[in-house]
Amino acid sequence: MQVKPRLIVGLGNPGAEYAETRHNAGFWFCERLAAKLGATFSSESRFHGRVAHARDVRVWLLMPQVFMNHSGMSVGALARFHRIEPSEILVAHDELDIPPGQLRLKFGGGVGGHNGLKDISAHLGTQDYWRLRIGIGHPGDRNEVVNFVLKPPRRDEQVDIEDAIGRGLDLWSLFQKADWNAAMKQANTKPPVKPATQ
Secondary structure, three states, X not given: OOOOOOEEEEOOOOOHHHOOOHHHHHHHHHHHHHHHHOOOOEEEHHHOEEXXXXXXXXXXXXXXXXXXXXXXXXXXXXXXXXXXXXHHEEEEEEEOOOOOOOEEEEEOOOXXXXXXXXXXXXHHOOOOOEEEEEEOOOOOOHHHHHHHHOOOOOHHHHHHHHHHHHXXXXXXXXXXXXOXXXXXXXXXXXXXXXXXXX
């Protein structure tokens, strides 16, 4: 299934109070990708989100401006309007089960309790779309998860997450060739361990 992505979705929560929180890692990726592609976001009420179109590479970028657990309303509206198949969609999102600084790229499968993915799957009627999972780490206690994802990462974690997002942006040339196997191999390779700072 060698198709290029036509829609890149970054997940997060709208509003200044959430802008720096771990749950918004998908937004951070989408914003940096738009800058890389020279695309500018504007609010589109019919798609319940901020939308950018990178004309040179014929890809849409979307940051839903509804809360995370309603993300599918935004993704479904844009995908239907532009006749984009689920297999042509890449969703970038925060991932508790991966340490900060690491990425995973996968197609389909379960949603791992992520409410944004759960709602997208419901609106698309399938789980068969691409996910770029940006590691944010886990608080170690499931009862602390909500509090954890809605707080900013520590400074060292932020650096690691930004590094991982940078590596995610490096996958763009592979996405454009629809070389998903090479992209998965590159994304899923653990980065070298950083030397300890004195």
